[in-house]
Amino acid sequence: MHRFLNPSPIRSLFYMTARSQLAAALFSAAVVLTASACQREVSRAFRVEVATNQGDAVHDAEVRIGGRVIGQTDAKGVLESKVTVPQGQDLSVEVHKSSDQYYFAPHIETINPGKTDGKQVVVKAVLYFVPKPKLAEAPPVDGAGAAPGTPDKAAEVSGGIKDPKDSKDAKDVAVTADHPPSPQQPEASAQEPVGVVAAAPSVTEAVKAPVTAPQPEPAKPALANPDTAREVLVTFHVFAGKQSQPETKIMAMPADGDEPEKLICTTNVRGRCAVRLKAGSAWAMRAVRQGFVPATQELQLDQANKLVRFQIQKGNTLEVRVVARGMMSSAPLEGVVVSVDGKPVGTTDKGGKLLHTFGAGGTTGWIKPGASGSPMMKVELAPPKGFQPESSEYTMSPSGDLLLSRQFVASAARAPVVVIEAARRVSASHDPAAAQAFAGWVEDSFKRKVFARGILAVSNPLQKNPDIRVRRGVGKTGAGLELELVATDAKGIVISAAKEVIPEGTAKPDAKVDAMVERLIRSLPFQGMVTTADKNQIRVAMPGRLADIVAAGDRFDVFGTQPDNRGRKFTVGNIASAKVIGSDDAGAKAGTGQGELTLAVEYPAGDSRYPVARGDIVVMRGASLQPALVEAPATRENSAIQEIPAEAKPRQEKTAGRVSGMILVRENGEGGGEGGKPVAQANVYFNDVWIGTTNGDGLVKIPRDIVGASGSFHVAKPGLKPATLQSRVAANSKLEIPVEVEVARLRLDSLPSGANVYIDGKLIGKTPVDTDVAGAGAFLKLEIGGVDGYKKHASVIEAEAGTLDLTSERSIQLEPDLIAKARKASDEGNANAALEVISRIPSTHSDYLVGRHLAGEIALARLNDPAKALSYFEDVTAVPQVRDFIDKRFVGSHINEGIALHMVAEKEARSNPAKAAEDFAKAANILDRASRFVRFLPKKDFNRSVQNLEYFRALSFHRKWLISNDLVSMEKAGRGWRDYLRSVQDSGVEPGNGNSGEKTAGAKNDESAVYAANAKVYLKQVEAGMARR
Amino acid sequence: MRILIACAVLALGSACSTTLSGRLEGPELGADSLRDARVNVTRLDAAADDQSSSQDGPVAYILVPSSDGSFSSSESLPEGRYLVEALVPGYEPVSEQLQLDSSKKITLNLKPTGQAKARSTDYNADPSASRGEGSAVLTLPQF
DSSP states (O other): OHHHHSOOHHHHHHHHHHHHHHHHHHHHHHHHHHHHHHSOEEEEEEEEEEEETTSOBOTTOEEEETTEEEEEOOTTSEEEEEEEEETTOOEEEEEEOOOSSEEEOOEEEEEOGGGGTTSOEEEEEEEOEEEOOOTTSOSOOOTTOOOTTOOOHHHHHHOOOOOTTOHHHHTTOOOOSSSOOOTTOHHHHTOOGGGGGGGSSOHHHHHHSSOOOOSSSOOOOGGGOGGGGGEEEEEEEEEETTEEOSSOEEEEEESSSOOOOEEEEEOOTTSEEEEEEETTOEEEEEEEOTTEEOEEEEEEOOSSOEEEEEEOEEOEEEEEEEEEEOSSOEEEOOOOEEEETTEEEEEOOTTSEEEEEEOOOSOSSOOOTTOTTOOOEEEEEEOOTTEESSOEEEEEOOSSOEEEEEEEEETTOOOOEEEEEEOSSOOTTOOHHHHHHHHHHHHHHHIIIIITTTSSEEOOTTOSSOSEEEEEEEEEETTEEEEEEEEEOTTSOEEEEEEEEEOTTOSOHHHHHHHHHHHHHHTSOOEEEEEEEOSSEEEEEESTTGGGTOOTTOEEEEEEEEEOTTSOEEEEEEEEEEEEEEEOOGGGGTTTTOEEEEEEEEOGGGOOSSOOOTTOEEEEEESOSHHHHHOOOOOOTTOOBOOOOOOSSOOOOTTTTTEEEEEEEEEOOGGGOSOOOBOOSOEEEETTEEEEEOOTTSEEEEEGGGTTOEEEEEEEOTTBOOEEEEEEOOTTEEEEEEEOBOEEEEEEOEESSOOEEEETTEEEEESSEEEEEESTTSEEEEEEEOOTTBOOEEEEEEOOSSEEEEOGGGOEEOOBOHHHHHHHHHHTTOHHHHHHHHHTSOTTSTTHHHHHHHHHHIIIIISOOHHHHHHHHHHHHTSHHHHTTSSGGGHHHHHHHHHHHHHHHHHHHHHOHHHHHHHHHHHHHHHHHHGGGGGGSOGGGHHHHHHHHHHHHHHHHHHHHHHHOOHHHHHHHHHHHHHHHHHHHHTTOOOOOSSSOOOOSSHHHHHHHHHHHHHHHHHHHHHHHHHHO | OHHHHHHHHHHHHHHHOOOEEEEEEOTTOOTTTTTTOEEEEEESSSOTTOSSEETTEESEEEEOOOTTSEEEOSSOOOSEEEEEEEEOTTBOOEEEEEEESSOEEEEEEOOBOOOOOOOOOOOOOOTTTOBOGGGOBOOOOOO
């Protein structure tokens, strides 16, 4: 108090300040109180109900009203509280939920509680959520988040999403199949979690979340698609034991309706995937993973989201391989439905394959198929429409991995397209009239016998690649007309042949041609299917009306599936052969486009372990050899009787069951001796029945059917004289048939005549010539020349056996040799006269381009007129084939064009440096382009030409640099000079160093040395320029 | 007086300049042969690690001779030892070393090596051979 009565000046100041502050405080308080008195507050009862977008209550969600935390939701996801709020003002209500397992998007809305008239304010908050990725728990042991090896009991029992580390989170949501959300929350369950993924903390993480769109109906954001209210989210979780299974395909098929099974999602690394499906729909679901037995579940959806758990187990694999066998080629067959024990398990893919995993039934070890009590598995294959058989069944032992391969034939496939043409080479006794007649007979026979029956289809003119080519050959021999038909496939391999001799004066030669065509057709590899099978007899359906023309004894191979002893592998094999013993009229199967045949089955070595069954495939092997065994052919020219003893140790062939020995066809050696080269692609007939075509070693197999028979082997090939060998065929014999090369006749004249004629470089006389040419059927090089003022004619002819007549109107017109004339004038120093001669060469003349090139050379070297030379060379290089370096004779023209342009630029350099720089660049580019084709330059001056190119390419860059000071050109010039000097060095030319002044021997080397010395100077300039830079 | 001083300064400057000039001589040396000629002047006593420039200036100079063969450095060169090299296509390079401590004039005598003349390349006239260098197959033209 005393102190207060004796204030010092400082104190006075203090007191003054304190008073001021106090006054201010009082004033402020008054203002606040006044303001406070002006704002009315009311108390309101709030009820906040928090649920997930799937309709499940969310506990412990934090509720803020007006920015203040008012509490957390209880276990039912509800918070009720009284809160004093300003009257009449808008307030924000925020609901937040944090979790270790899920991202929850906060719920924020604005309310005005003043408008509620004192009633309870109810706020319904919806929290969208997505699971948090478990990056730290890299191994996808448990999709539900359980630690490795920790069983997710809760999830197993309820299917609920639970985090064992966070027991609270286990109650956050309860998306269960067994515990659907409350019926009061249907709208909430229809919300789309995908729609809030973008609002979740991390898009990347959201993408990793096991929410994938179903294939049939891609998921759309819920907010953009109100129709999704009728869909529910179905999450699949696939386990094998306790391990989540990634890469598992979830297949679904509607329980009602005929929709096929579809892939709807594939599980992620955590063994999960999710799709949205229509609420209330019913499905048959399968979880399919390679190496595991598929698990199935029926799923009835209501209005709630569901978690579906699949438990799959490891199993054995059934591999199905299916091939569609065509007449000319085979291909994998897609779309074959595979059923196991009556249930479809899938269809073959583009590769004709299907892998199916099944449970390991039975025991280990092998089980004899069909053994009593063994757990057998029935596999059924159903090919797409149009293939036969319509289905095939197999009983397999499911005690290990299985393999089933099967072939089907296209019953309604298009008939192979055939083109009939004349043989490219005809026999020595070629008779044009006979050939024309034969063509007519063959055409007529094919129309009636083949095309009308739909066995083969006739080629239209636009058909570039027919399936089959039939070539007809005709020759006149002492016995009459010798006719041959040879069928080849698209690769040119002979697949069938037939021959016939029509003696002079035959009344109905076309009947013989008919028989020949039938034999040809009966040896094509047509395919059919076994419709019924008895022990030794089968009936087969054949395409088209082939059954009409097959004959008794015609041979077939039967292909069926052969099981192994364990009944685990069924593979396709040639299980038997068969012969025609009768044919039913095609009319019996009218409408099917097929006729049926009855075949007698023969099993190899009588082994019928794999009996022919319905659905097996038959392939025609060839016409019957029976006629060959009974007909005794007349002895023919060039025939020889040759008895060949059986070999002591017969060669073992893969097809030993059907083959007995070989025939070697070879050319007669010089003077008829042995050692001639084998003849490939020669047709071999036995008693006029085709038995095969020689391979590259001149060999053809002898069918066992003709063992013991006597008769005549006949060899036919264009360019060879027909050869015949009389023989009795012993088992495992090796026959050798020597053949002689036919001699062709060449009649040739030229205009003008008197020219030398060379065949393969050998002078055979002066035109006109009429001479034999050995080696008919081959390509021969024909040269005619030696007439002054005319060009040498050179061509390749196919010296057909017979007479090649190139006389009268077919005489060879020799072209005037204007090039030689021009060269002569140029060599005599008359360059302009040379150019005048060249200008007379028409553009159609074969020497036109050569003439333009020569004119360019004359203009460049003799007239020193680079502009003119450039024009000539440009004429050559403008021709597309030369421009594109297809015609590689004129690479020199490109080089000369570049050099001529360089020289033009040199002349321009003083008057028009800019244009010169441009032309130097062009010249360098032309030379650069030509440099890639120098290997096509003539050998005689290859090195010189290359050095020339490199020199002027470098010089063009150099000059461009000097004119425009272009550093890029300088660098290119430097590189060019170095390349040039290196190639000069490689060629042995000493460029000299400028100081020694040494000379190299020879004019050419002198010239090169000058170039090299200059190049060295230019290179030094570039190096100086670079140092300056 | 001012003029005198100026002249004295100029004279002094002139006396201190170290320019290089000279002339190229040789048989048949004319405007055409001198078109691409260059005289390369390289300072030999520059620091080894200073290839492009020094405090005194660059170490290399390229002089372009005129059509009569004369050449001259347009600027004063730093004093030092130089290699002067005449690079004239068609002539052997000729060089001379000199110590430049004052303006100098030199003559370089060139020795001809011959001018490179364009040579044409023939077409491949032997289609029967059907193969060029490297056994490449030739394709005949289709008319």
